[in-house]
Amino acid sequence: MSSTTQTVLVGQGALIESLLRGEFICRTSNEEAWRALKSPVTRDNVEQYLNQINRTIASAGEGEVFFCGYQQLGDDERKVISSQFKDICNALIPLVEWLVLVQEASGQDAPLSEGAAVRVSELQMRIEDTPAFREQLGKISHYRLFGSTSTQVDAQIKLVFKRLVELGYLLRPNAEKQIYIATGKLDYLYEVIRFIDETEGLSLEAQAETATQRDLI
Amino acid sequence: MSSNLHQAGVTLLKQLGRHAELVMDVYLSGSVSEGGDNAAAIEKLRKADILWRPEPEQELRLKRSVRALLEEALSDERNRQIDANVGSSLATIKTLADHYKEARHAVDYSASEAYLSDLSEHVYSFAEGLRYSIRVLWSRINNEFGYVGTINAKIRENELAQSQVTELLNGLEMFQFSELGEIAGDIRELRKLLVTTLQETLSDCTQELSVVQGRLLELLGRFRQIQGRTRLLKGWLLYTDQHPDYRVADHVGHKQLPRLFNRADALLAPAAVDVNNSGYETELLGLVAQIKAITRVGRDSEVREHDVAFSLVQAEDFDIPDNPLKLAVEEYFCAVIDSGLRQSALEYHQDKQLNWDEESWLYQVICGYEGLPEEHRRYFELEPIGEPDPVYTGNFIIRDVELWLA
Numbered sequence: 001m002s003s004t005t006q007t008v009l010v011g012q013g014a015l016i017e018s019l020l021r022g023e024f025i026c027r028t029s030n031e032e033a034w035r036a037l038k039s040p041v042t043r044d045n046v047e048q049y050l051n052q053i054n055r056t057i058a059s060a061g062e063g064e065v066f067f068c069g070y071q072q073l074g075d076d077e078r079k080v081i082s083s084q085f086k087d088i089c090n091a092l093i094p095l096v097e098w099l100v101l102v103q104e105a106s107g108q109d110a111p112l113s114e115g116a117a118v119r120v121s122e123l124q125m126r127i128e129d130t131p132a133f134r135e136q137l138g139k140i141s142h143y144r145l146f147g148s149t150s151t152q153v154d155a156q157i158k159l160v161f162k163r164l165v166e167l168g169y170l171l172r173p174n175a176e177k178q179i180y181i182a183t184g185k186l187d188y189l190y191e192v193i194r195f196i197d198e199t200e201g202l203s204l205e206a207q208a209e210t211a212t213q214r215d216l217i
Numbered sequence: 218m219s220s221n222l223h224q225a226g227v228t229l230l231k232q233l234g235r236h237a238e239l240v241m242d243v244y245l246s247g248s249v250s251e252g253g254d255n256a257a258a259i260e261k262l263r264k265a266d267i268l269w270r271p272e273p274e275q276e277l278r279l280k281r282s283v284r285a286l287l288e289e290a291l292s293d294e295r296n297r298q299i300d301a302n303v304g305s306s307l308a309t310i311k312t313l314a315d316h317y318k319e320a321r322h323a324v325d326y327s328a329s330e331a332y333l334s335d336l337s338e339h340v341y342s343f344a345e346g347l348r349y350s351i352r353v354l355w356s357r358i359n360n361e362f363g364y365v366g367t368i369n370a371k372i373r374e375n376e377l378a379q380s381q382v383t384e385l386l387n388g389l390e391m392f393q394f395s396e397l398g399e400i401a402g403d404i405r406e407l408r409k410l411l412v413t414t415l416q417e418t419l420s421d422c423t424q425e426l427s428v429v430q431g432r433l434l435e436l437l438g439r440f441r442q443i444q445g446r447t448r449l450l451k452g453w454l455l456y457t458d459q460h461p462d463y464r465v466a467d468h469v470g471h472k473q474l475p476r477l478f479n480r481a482d483a484l485l486a487p488a489a490v491d492v493n494n495s496g497y498e499t500e501l502l503g504l505v506a507q508i509k510a511i512t513r514v515g516r517d518s519e520v521r522e523h524d525v526a527f528s529l530v531q532a533e534d535f536d537i538p539d540n541p542l543k544l545a546v547e548e549y550f551c552a553v554i555d556s557g558l559r560q561s562a563l564e565y566h567q568d569k570q571l572n573w574d575e576e577s578w579l580y581q582v583i584c585g586y587e588g589l590p591e592e593h594r595r596y597f598e599l600e601p602i603g604e605p606d607p608v609y610t611g612n613f614i615i616r617d618v619e620l621w622l623a
Contacts, residue, residue, distance in 0.1 A: 022483030055481050069479035080482045082469050089465040096453050103447065109368035110443040111450055188477075190446055193453055195477055196465055204452025205445060211455055 019068040026065045026184025028115050037066045060191050065184035094143040105133050112182045120178040128153050232265050248276035299350045299381045303388025306343045314400050340410050344418040354429050368444050375437045382430050546585040559621035598623045
């Protein structure tokens with residue numbers, strides 16, 4: 001009995017730590033912690049702990065992605081949030097362009113979302129074979145978010161993927177393989193775009209729809 | 218009559234079996250042209266009404282019934298044909314029931330028997346058909362319409378499946394059990410077929426169909442979400458292209474902060490040790506002392522970052538001093554040659570008062586003998602002296618060895 005409580009406590013400690021490190025917890029990135037947060041009991045425990053240091057558990061992506069937010073917002077907290085918001089807004093265009101590039105180059109219906117795998121060697125081959133993709137990758141990799149200065153597809157793509165792992169959008173489960181897996185942070189990104197779309201009334205989906213229809217004609 | 222039918226059926230099936238390869242080829246490719254190598258076989262199949270020509274100048278195709286048989290037997294997922302025509306089955310069942318009742322009333326047993334068996338056949342095949350349709354729907358749901366490529370096609374397939382489900386459900390609603398019960402009256406056989414069997418089937422199928430409908434809607438929702446995300450991304454790119462000076466509004470400046478953007482700053486930074494601070498030296502040394510290397514996988518060979526230059530030069534001379542034990546053994550060999558007598562190794566050991574352990578001495582003598590080049594060894598004979606192990610057979614315990622000149 002005591003050993004089970006022990007493991008629960010250890011697991012919760014690790015879970016709280018990763019929340020406090022500012023990580024996004026999803027099924028792909030940390031299944032154990034994700035399961036723990038899905039269970040109301042552990043979630044309450046963690047929430048109580050976090051509340052003591054003015055933190056709370058926040059979720060996105062229909063409750064599939066968890067992260068840590070502030071419980072009470074003072075001026076300092078607002079400053080942090082506003083700088084983070086600026087960061088994510090600056091990252092939006094490069095990230096969206098990259099997502100569309102990956103989707104188009106790999107010829108898939110669905111854009112990357114949590115749990116989807118990207119094989120970089122295949123992607124690289126397709127990008128190298130198509131001048132338009134090559135140009136697009138060059139443009140994306142030169143954004144400040146990725147900061148590449150190289151003109152080689154190989155170096156550009158490696159840097160972009162490395163940065164995306166650093167930013168937490170991708171995971172690389174096996175350091176010897178060029179296979180990356182998308183995390184729940186991407187789903188968070190979609191939600192951010194959707195939020196902006198809805199609050200600012202940009203009607204992005206309708207525009208895309210009419211554009212594709214125009215293309216078909 | 219019935220033996221004729223039997224004969225004809227057997228012939229047909231044999232024909233199918235004989236041309237199985239051809240039939241499967243046509244099934245998979247959809248049609249076949251007559252010009253090929255097996256024109257005779259194709260002609261035969263055409264005569265047997267297995268292949269037919271839908272329109273003049275068109276290639277030959279498999280008959281629908283043969284296709285259906287194959288699709289059903291092979292559970293081919295491309296099969297999306299569902300027989301939703303419940304109305305005509307219902308009408309047939311009612312008609313047959315009336316025939317049966319009339320024949321029964323006229324006390325024509327043979328006719329009533331025939332009608333009853335016909336009726337059972339219809340009822341059972343109706344139930345089977347219904348279950349089969351549901352199975353087809355499930356198999357399409359389970360692989361998420363994997364047989365079509367794009368999301369748009371999947372959405373269309375999903376809509377087709379939904380309309381089929383609706384049609385099936387509408388058809389099932391046509392069954393009025395009060396009416397069937399009236400037709401069946403108090404005839405036990407009819408009641409069993411028309412009321413009990415059908416009711417069971419229908420309630421099962423209706424339940425399952427509603428589950429199917431739920432799953433289809435769920436899938437559709439997911440497809441639409443995927444489609445929505447793609448559009449969202451494309452729309453974003455379009456919008457930012459068309460409005461280059463667009464900036465996202467400050468959504469976090471409001472009093473009420475959207476929950477989505479309430480992200481706390483990282484409180485715990487990744488830890489790192491300051492190895493340059495000599496104040497921590499004792500702690501660090503303690504930590505280093507505790508490090509255990511547990512390697513479960515083979516370590517990667519280390520690759521040097523830079524090539525280290527090296528040149529091939531004459532190897533320096535070096536010599537390995539001979540082992541004194543080995544030298545002593547050589548002396549023993551020489552002594553045997555000099556004396557030409559048979560000499561026990563242990564006796565020699567005692568004579569010379571050598572200070573090695575006796576066992577190692579014997580070992581070294583044996584090794585020395587075995588280690589001689591073949592032509593030298595032929596000059597010597599070595600005989601181990603000892604006895605077999607008292608307990609374990611096959612083991613020989615050497616107490617001493619004797620060496621002499623051959």
